[in-house]
Amino acid sequence: MRGDYMAPQPIRDIKNGDADLAENIVRENYKDIYKYCYWKVGSSEKAEDITQEVFLRFIKNISCYSERGKPKAYLYTIAKNLCINEYKKCNREVLNCDEIIINSIIGDIFENIVDKITLQKLIGELSKEQQEVILLRFGQGLKLGEIAIITNTTRFTVQYRIKKSLAILKKKLREGGIDYEKRPTGEY
Numbered sequence: 001m002r003g004d005y006m007a008p009q010p011i012r013d014i015k016n017g018d019a020d021l022a023e024n025i026v027r028e029n030y031k032d033i034y035k036y037c038y039w040k041v042g043s044s045e046k047a048e049d050i051t052q053e054v055f056l057r058f059i060k061n062i063s064c065y066s067e068r069g070k071p072k073a074y075l076y077t078i079a080k081n082l083c084i085n086e087y088k089k090c091n092r093e094v095l096n097c098d099e100i101i102i103n104s105i106i107g108d109i110f111e112n113i114v115d116k117i118t119l120q121k122l123i124g125e126l127s128k129e130q131q132e133v134i135l136l137r138f139g140q141g142l143k144l145g146e147i148a149i150i151t152n153t154t155r156f157t158v159q160y161r162i163k164k165s166l167a168i169l170k171k172k173l174r175e176g177g178i179d180y181e182k183r184p185t186g187e188y
Contacts (some may be wrong), residue, residue, distance in 0.1 A: 014062050021122070023063075026055045029072060036140060040083035050086060054078045073146040080150060122172045130165040133158055141154050 014022045022145050048113035057078050058071075115130065123131060129151070136147045137158075144162075148155045 009010065009154075010047040014059075015065075022059055025058075025071070029075055030055070033075055036076060036079050037083055039135070041086055046062075046086060050079065050082045053082055057082075070146055070149075073142070076140070076142070076146070076150045108118065118173070118176055122176075124171055125172070126165050126168060130161050130168075133161045134165050135163055 014025070030051065034047055034051040037050040037054070039046060041047055054075055056116065058065075058075055065071070123134065126134070132151060133147055136142045136150060137144075142150070144155045144158050147158045151158065
C-alpha cells in the first residue's frame with residue numbers, strides 16, 4: 001500500500017523517533033524524488049547527491065513539519081529548492097521542462113522521433129511556470145493540490161496553467177500538421 005507512510009499518524013511517529021518508519025518513507029519515495037532531481041539537473045551523480053540531501057533535510061526538519069498538505073509534496077518542495085540552489089551554485093540555466101518530459105513520459109507516448117522533437121520544441125516555448133506544472137502533473141503524476149503547494153500557488157492557478165499549456169500545445173501541434181486526436185486513446 002504505497003503512500004501509507006506519508007499519512008499524518010506515521011509522521012507523528014517519526015517525530016517521536018520511529019527510525020524504521022522514516023526508512024520506509026525514504027524507500028517509498030526515493031525513486032520518484034531521484035527522477036525529479038535528475039530531470040532538473042541532468043546529471044545522475046548530482047541527482048543522487050541532491051536526492052540524499054532531500055531526505056536528510058526531511059528527517060532533520062521533521063519536528064518543524066506542519067501537517068499542511070501531504071508530506072510527499074514537502075519532499076518535492078525540498079527537492080525543487082535544492083535543484084534551484086544547485087543551478088545558482090553552478091551558474092547554469094535550469095533545464096527546460098521540454099527536456100524533462102522528453103526523457104520521461106514522451107518516449108512512451110510518441111514512437112516517431114519527429115513527433116518527439118516537435119513536442120520538445122513546443123514545450124520549450126511555454127513559460128517556465130507552465131513547464132513546471134506540466135512536469136509535475138504529467139511527468140510525476142502529482143495532484144493539483146500537491147502541485148499548488150510545491151509551486152506556492154493556488155490550486156486554481158495550477159489548473160489554469162495546465163489547461164492553458166495543453167491548449168497551447170494542441171494548437172501548435174495542429175498548426176504543425178500533427179493530428180494528435182487521431183492517436184489511440186490513452187496517449188494524451
